[in-house]
Amino acid sequence: MESVNFAGDNPQPRFGHTICVIAPNKIALFGGAVGDTGRYVITGDVYIGDIIQKKWKRIEASGNVPTNRAAHQALAIELNQMIIFGGAVGGGGLADDNLYVFELRDDTGTWVTVPVIGTTPGRRYGHTMVLIKPYLIVFGGNTGQEPVNDVWSFNLEKSPYSWQRLECSSEQPVVRVYHSAALCSTGSANGMMVTFGGRTNDQSALNDTWGLRRHRDGRWDWVRAPYRSQTEQPAQRYQHSTLFLGTLMLVIGGRSNNVGETLPFEIYDTETSDWYKFQPIQRFRHSSWLVEQFLYLHGGFDSDQPNIPTEGILKIDLSKRFAQTPQLLKQMNTIKADQSFTQSFNPKTSQTLSQTQDQFKKTNQSALAQQKNQNSQQQVRVSSAINKNIRLANQALVAMTYGPEEDITNQVKKVPIDKLQDEHKKLGPGFQDPNSQNKSQFLDQLCQPFMQNLLIPKDYQQIPPNSNLLTGIKKEMIIKLCDEVQRVLEKEPNLLRLRRPIKIYGNLNGQYLDLMRFFDHFKAPYDNLYNGDIDSQDYLFLGDYVDRGSRSLEIILLLFTLKIKYSDQIHLLRGHHEDPIVNKIFGFADECFIKFAEDIMDPNSIYQRINRVFQYMPLAAVIEDKIFCVHGGIGQTMRTLDEIELIQKPLEIVHDPKTYQQKIALELLWSDPCLQEEELENQPNPERDIFQNKQIFRFGTNRINRFLQENSLNMIIRSHEPTMEGFERQNNNVITIFSCPDYCGNQPLCKGSILTISKRGEIIPKVILPATPIQEQRWMDLEEPIQRKKGFAKYLVIDNNEAFLRKRPSTPPRQKRPFSQKQFK
Numbered sequence: 001m002e003s004v005n006f007a008g009d010n011p012q013p014r015f016g017h018t019i020c021v022i023a024p025n026k027i028a029l030f031g032g033a034v035g036d037t038g039r040y041v042i043t044g045d046v047y048i049g050d051i052i053q054k055k056w057k058r059i060e061a062s063g064n065v066p067t068n069r070a071a072h073q074a075l076a077i078e079l080n081q082m083i084i085f086g087g088a089v090g091g092g093g094l095a096d097d098n099l100y101v102f103e104l105r106d107d108t109g110t111w112v113t114v115p116v117i118g119t120t121p122g123r124r125y126g127h128t129m130v131l132i133k134p135y136l137i138v139f140g141g142n143t144g145q146e147p148v149n150d151v152w153s154f155n156l157e158k159s160p161y162s163w164q165r166l167e168c169s170s171e172q173p174v175v176r177v178y179h180s181a182a183l184c185s186t187g188s189a190n191g192m193m194v195t196f197g198g199r200t201n202d203q204s205a206l207n208d209t210w211g212l213r214r215h216r217d218g219r220w221d222w223v224r225a226p227y228r229s230q231t232e233q234p235a236q237r238y239q240h241s242t243l244f245l246g247t248l249m250l251v252i253g254g255r256s257n258n259v260g261e262t263l264p265f266e267i268y269d270t271e272t273s274d275w276y277k278f279q280p281i282q283r284f285r286h287s288s289w290l291v292e293q294f295l296y297l298h299g300g301f302d303s304d305q306p307n308i309p310t311e312g313i314l315k316i317d318l319s320k321r322f323a324q325t326p327q328l329l330k331q332m333n334t335i336k337a338d339q340s341f342t343q344s345f346n347p348k349t350s351q352t353l354s355q356t357q358d359q360f361k362k363t364n365q366s367a368l369a370q371q372k373n374q375n376s377q378q379q380v381r382v383s384s385a386i387n388k389n390i391r392l393a394n395q396a397l398v399a400m401t402y403g404p405e406e407d408i409t410n411q412v413k414k415v416p417i418d419k420l421q422d423e424h425k426k427l428g429p430g431f432q433d434p435n436s437q438n439k440s441q442f443l444d445q446l447c448q449p450f451m452q453n454l455l456i457p458k459d460y461q462q463i464p465p466n467s468n469l470l471t472g473i474k475k476e477m478i479i480k481l482c483d484e485v486q487r488v489l490e491k492e493p494n495l496l497r498l499r500r501p502i503k504i505y506g507n508l509n510g511q512y513l514d515l516m517r518f519f520d521h522f523k524a525p526y527d528n529l530y531n532g533d534i535d536s537q538d539y540l541f542l543g544d545y546v547d548r549g550s551r552s553l554e555i556i557l558l559l560f561t562l563k564i565k566y567s568d569q570i571h572l573l574r575g576h577h578e579d580p581i582v583n584k585i586f587g588f589a590d591e592c593f594i595k596f597a598e599d600i601m602d603p604n605s606i607y608q609r610i611n612r613v614f615q616y617m618p619l620a621a622v623i624e625d626k627i628f629c630v631h632g633g634i635g636q637t638m639r640t641l642d643e644i645e646l647i648q649k650p651l652e653i654v655h656d657p658k659t660y661q662q663k664i665a666l667e668l669l670w671s672d673p674c675l676q677e678e679e680l681e682n683q684p685n686p687e688r689d690i691f692q693n694k695q696i697f698r699f700g701t702n703r704i705n706r707f708l709q710e711n712s713l714n715m716i717i718r719s720h721e722p723t724m725e726g727f728e729r730q731n732n733n734v735i736t737i738f739s740c741p742d743y744c745g746n747q748p749l750c751k752g753s754i755l756t757i758s759k760r761g762e763i764i765p766k767v768i769l770p771a772t773p774i775q776e777q778r779w780m781d782l783e784e785p786i787q788r789k790k791g792f793a794k795y796l797v798i799d800n801n802e803a804f805l806r807k808r809p810s811t812p813p814r815q816k817r818p819f820s821q822k823q824f825k
C-alpha cells in the first residue's frame with residue numbers, strides 16, 4: 001500500500017463524496033463534506049483527476065448546477081459524463097430527487113437536469129446506484145424518516161423519462177442504509193447488481209450479499225448469494241465500498257457496531273462462493289476505484305482518527321496482496337488477459353450537453369402530448385418498416401367467447417408470453433390440445449439426459465480423462481434428437497435476423513472441455529438465475545462444431561439439445577466442417593465409429609443422420625441490420641444479402657460449383673479475408689483449396705468496403721481461422737474470432753475467444769488461455785485409421801486423396817501484424 005501525491009488543485013480532505021472513472025485514467029470527484037464531523041461543510045465541487053499525470057484540476061461548471069450534497073451516488077454513463085442522484089445537504093436536510101448529468105468538455109463542465117415525469121424514488125441518502133445498461137438502479141438508503149429496501153429503475157434510452165418501482169416476487173434484502181452495490185460484468189453473476197452489507201433499522205450492521213438481475217421478459221428478481229463456509233463469514237459492516245475485479249467482489253473498509261473494530265479487506269468469489277480475508281484497509285465513508293490490478297482509495301475517515309477526514313490517495317497492488325493466495329492469483333491472471341479488451345470495439349461518441357438537453361426537451365414535450373391520447377386506451381406502438389428492431393411485449397392479450405351473443409366482460413386478460421403455451425388448459429374443453437401438451441413433455445424428456453450429461457460447466461473438471469460422456473445415451477435417443485432439431489431448423493431461413501444482446505462463439509472443433517470453460521467463466525445458456533443467462537442473452541455459434549477434436553459428438557448433441565429447448569435464443573450457423581465430404585476425413589466419422597461402433601456408411605447411422613441435419617443449418621446472420629455474421633467470409637461472388645435467402649434447403653455443399661447459388665454457399669463457408677489490410681483486391685487462396693478446384697479466394701479491402709456499403713452494414717464477424725489472441729480485428733470492420741485455444745495441440749500460444757454484444761452495441765471479447773495439459777487425448781489421430789487392418793477400416797474406405805488430406809497440417813493462425821491489436825489496449 002502506497003500513498004500517491006497529486007499536484008494541481010488538490011481537493012480538501014473530505015468524506016461522503018463520490019469518485020467515478022469517466023474516461024481511461026481520468027476520474028471525476030463530486031461533493032462530499034469537508035472539515036471534521038463536528039464542524040463539517042457540505043460541498044458541490046467537481047474535480048477532475050488525471051491518474052497518469054497525477055494532477056487534480058478544479059472545474060468551474062455552468063448550467064443547472066445541483067445543490068451541495070454528501071452521501072449521494074454518482075456513476076459514469078458515457079465518456080466524460082456522470083450522473084448523480086440523492087444525498088444529504090446538512091442540518092438534517094436532504095437533497096432534491098432530480099437526476100443531474102455532468103459533462104466534461106476540455107477544461108469546462110456543464111450540468112443539465114434530466115426532465116422526469118411521474119413518481120420518483122423520493123429524497124434519500126446512503127443509498128446505492130448502479131448502471132445495468134440501459135437501466136439506472138437505485139436501491140435502499142434512508143428517506144430521512146427510516147431506512148428502506150425499495151428498488152427503482154430508470155431507463156436512459158426510453159422516453160418519456162420516468163422512474164419505475166420494481167416489484168420483485170422473490171425473497172428480498174431487508175431495509176438498509178450505507179450499504180454498497182456494484183455491477184458484475186463476467187462469470188456466473190454477469191449482469192447482476194450485487195449488494196453487500198449496510199446498516200438496518202435497528203442500527204445493526206449486516207454481512208449478507210444479494211444479486212439483482214433483469215430477465216428478458218422484463219421481470220427483476222433478487223437472489224441471495226450463497227456462502228460456501230458457514231463458519232468463516234464476512235465481517236458485518238457499513239459505510240464501506242465494493243468494486244468488482246472480474247468475478248471477484250472486493251469489500252473495502254467500513255465500520256461495524258463495535259467501536260474501534262478493525263475490519264479485514266475481504267474478497268468474495270462469485271464463482272466458488274468463497275470468502276478470503278486480508279490485512280485491513282482502515283477507511284470508511286471514502287471513495288474507491290480500480291485501474292487494472294490497482295485499487296485506489298481517496299478521502300473518508302481512518303479508524304485511528306474517526307473524526308478528521310484523510311487527504312491524499314492510497315494505491316494498492318492487488319497482485320501483491322493475492323500473491324500468497326493461488327486461487328485468487330489464478331483469477332487475476334485470467335482477468336489480466338481480459339482487462340485490455342473491456343473497451344468496446346465501437347464506442348459511441350457521447351452527445352454534447354446541448355444535444356442532450358434538446359433531446360430531453362423534445363422527448364418530454366412529445367411524451368406530454370402522447371399522454372393526452374393515452375388516458376382512455378392502451379396503445380400498441382410498432383416501429384416503422386425501416387426500423388426492423390421489433391421486439392415482442394412480455395404479455396399477450398387473451399380473449400375467450402363461445403357464441404356471438406355472449407357477454408365477453410371479464411373474459412379478456414393479460415398473460416405473460418412465457419405462460420401463453422399453457423393458456424389453452426384454462427380455456428375450456430373446446431380448446432384442449434393434448435397433442436401440444438404431450439409434445440412438450442416429450443421434448444422435455446428427450447432433452448433431459450443430454451442436458452444432465454453434457455451441460456456441466458461447474459463440474460467439467462471432474463470428468464475422467466478420455467471418458468465417454470455418452471454412456472447410457474442410446475442411438476435411438478440421438479436419432480430422435482436429430483429429428484426434432486431438424487424440424488426446428490427447417491423453419492429457419494438461411495439468413496437469420498438477430499437482436500442484441502448476444503454472445504458469439506467461433507470454431508469449437510470438438511473441444512468440449514473448452515466450451516465448458518467458456519460457459520463456466522462467462523455464463524451458460526440455461527435459465528438458472530445465478531449461473532445462467534439465457535433469459536437475457538441470445539447465443540450465436542459460427543459453425544465448425546465437429547472434426548479435429550475428440551469430443552465433437554458431445555458438442556453437437558449439446559448444441560442440438562439447446563436449440564430444441566431455446567429455439568428462439570440459440571442460433572447455429574453452418575461451418576465448412578458441417579459437410580460429410582469434409583468430416584469423413586477430419587475426425588468426426590472416426591469418433592462416431594469409436595463411440596458407437598457403427599457403420600458410418602449406413603444411411604441410418606448417427607454419423608449420417610447428423611450430417612443430414614447439417615443440411616438445414618442457416619448460412620449467415622445479421623444482427624440489428626448492421627453486423628454480418630458468417631463462418632468463413634463474403635467471398636467474391638455475393639452482392640446482396642437477399643441472395644443468401646434465395647438458397648434452398650436442404651443444402652449440399654458442392655465443391656466444384658456449377659450454379660451461382662452453389663458458389664455463394666461455398667464461399668460463405670470457405671473464404672477468408674486477405675492477411676494484410678493493404679491488400680485491396682481478392683487473391684487466390686491455394687492453402688484453403690484442399691480439393692484443388694480453384695474456387696477458394698481471400699477477399700480484399702475493396703471488396704469488404706463495397707459489400708458493407710451496398711448492404712448498409714457496419715461490420716463482418718467471422719471465424720474459420722485461428723488467431724493468436726483468440727480474436728483479430730482488421731480494417732476496423734472485420735473481426736475474426738476463434739473459440740478453440742491451442743488448435744490441434746500444436747499452437748500453444750493461441751488463445752480462444754468469444755464476443756459479447758451488449759444491448760447498447762458494445763462489442764467486447766472474452767478470452768481464455770490454453771488449458772493446463774491433462775492426460776485427455778483432446779485431438780484425433782487422423783493417420784492411425786489408415787494403418788488399421790480391421791474394425792474401422794471395414795466400415796470406411798479411405799481413398800488415396802482422403803489419406804493424403806488426413807496428413808494435411810492444421811490451419812495456421814492468421815499472421816499477427818504490427819499494431820493489429822492496438823485498439824484494444
